[in-house]
Amino acid sequence: MxxxxxxxxxxxxxxxxxxxxxxxxxxxxxxxxxxxxxxxxxxxxxxxxxxxxxxxxxxxxxxxxxxxxxxxxxxxxxxxxxxxxxxxxxxxxxxxxxxxxxxxxxxxxxxxxxxxxxxxxxxxxxxxxxxxxxxxxxxxxxxxxxxxxxxxxxxxxxxxxxxxxxxxILDPTTQKAGDVMIAIKSSGVHSNGFSLVRKVFSVTEQNLARHQSDLGTTLGDCLLTPTKIYVKAVMSLLDAVNVKSISHITGGGFYENIPRSLPAGLSAKIERNAVQVLPIFDLIAKTGKIPERDMFNTFNMGVGMAVVVDKNDADKAISAIRAAGEEAYVMGELVESDEGVIIC
Missing domain, CATH: 3.30.1330.10 (PurM-like, N-terminal domain)
Known part of the structure; x- marks a missing residue:
């Protein structure tokens, strides 16, 4: 029965x-x-x-x-x-x-x-x-x-x-000043910061259905884009070079997540102009009048993962990531500092 x-x-x-x-x-x-x-x-x-x-x-x-x-x-x-x-x-x-x-x-x-x-x-x-x-x-x-x-x-x-x-197991203590930080591109907002996103856009069914020319799609389709899964890319990367640390850029953005994989005495110096910010983040900042510091402290800004390798391995690392189907580029380096993240 x-x-x-x-x-x-x-x-x-x-x-x-x-x-x-x-x-x-x-x-x-x-x-x-x-x-x-x-x-x-x-x-x-x-x-x-x-x-x-x-x-x-x-x-x-x-x-x-x-x-x-x-x-x-x-x-x-x-x-x-x-x-x-x-x-x-x-x-x-x-x-x-x-x-x-x-x-x-x-x-x-x-x-x-x-x-x-x-x-x-x-x-x-x-x-x-x-x-x-x-x-x-x-x-x-x-x-x-x-x-x-x-x-x-x-x-x-x-x-x-x-x-x-x-x-x-990756050992962040092997990192040193001069190592480079590689960005692996995100697919959008991923799954963090949506309480702020919903406040900024006063999200309604009508607003989500509205086509946004700067996004090339509707706001709803853009926001609902799934979070990138980086397993294949990272496994390929690990086989290709000596990876020193990896940071998953989630809630808290750059300022909270990147320091979690850095040892004391080292900070990530990130070139602001190198970061390939996605259009959705420009729209969020403009619509909500959100300071850039807050944007980088809330969202991934177009960077889903941050990877640290020796500078001599940078080209090989980027090639391995791209061969696995993801976009990657150098966005900064490690420097002697206790600030955690320096965006300049």
Whole structure:
């Protein structure tokens, strides 16, 4: 007999909708299967056999994050197949900063009401993100929370586990003055600073649908552009040169994130004119009359990852990143200073 409770349904939770959502998402999940997966979705835990071939001292690296208020844009546009990519990106882009390769991912969706087709759309994005990150979606949870949030709203978070050889964990203490900082280009706002974005543009469905000539698209399409997933580019880079540190430029922008991968006594001196700022950030600054210092302290400004290598390895590093399909360029160097970030 299939599980069903009329009383629970009257309280706002329809378990049959959950079963339908699982059936609809199975095809998306199947796209992410890698050789380490030992179980399908639906069990109490996701099983994954870790392949440690060539890894003498395996170290597990975990990361968790969500999509934040960017989800509000998805609500207004009624488009839910991209925020899952953001969720995966925010997690896997963190763990690769120490040199780890993501292995698997789990998601958590909390919703006011389970609309199976919408949940399947969300998971399709998660699956696409996992495919891009070359990791498996081995489980997750969809929780219906009537009374806790409006029926048509949801929140999305995720969790990933990667592995790295202990001897190959990036060591920021090897950095020195004169090392160069390479920018890997972002795809847009990614998934940070959207509370400020929504305030600046007084976001409504009508505003999002308006075509912006300086963006070459509608504001909504630009803002909903998924966060770049840098796994392939970074793995290729690690094989090509000696990478000293990697910073994922997320909330807090340059001033908060770059110092996290710098040792005491060194700062990143960034050439302002070298930074290839994307048009969306110029529009945000102009519309909101936001000082440049605040922009660089809130947004990625067109730089998704900042990588430090020896200056003699810069050209080789940029070539490896570009060969993996991403755009990269030198935006500064390390100097003796305790300021953290110097933009000049």
């Amino acid at each position: 299939k599980s069903f409770s009329e009383s629970y349904k009257e309280a706002g939770v329809d378990v049959t909708a959950g079963y339908k959502a699982v059936e609809l998402m199975k095809a998306h999940v199947a796209r992410t299967m890698t050789k380490g997966v030992m179980s399908g979705i639906g069990g109490f835990g996701g099983l994954f056999e870790l392949d440690v071939t060539g890894i003498s001292k395996p170290v597990l690296v975990s990361g968790t994050d969500g999509v934040g208020t960017k989800i509000k844009i998805a609500f207004l546009l009624d488009r839910h197949d991209t925020v899952g990519i953001d969720c995966v990106a925010m997690c896997v882009n963190d763990v690769i900063c120490c040199g780890a390769k993501p292995q698997f991912f789990l998601d958590y969706i909390a919703c006011g009401k389970n609309f199976p087709e919408k949940i399947a759309q969300i998971v399709s994005g998660v699956a696409e993100g996992c495919v891009q990150a070359e990791c498996a979606l081995i489980g997750g949870e969809t929780a219906e929370h009537p009374g806790l949030m409006p029926e048509d709203e949801y929140d999305l978070a995720g969790f990933t586990v990667g592995v790295v050889d202990k001897d190959k």
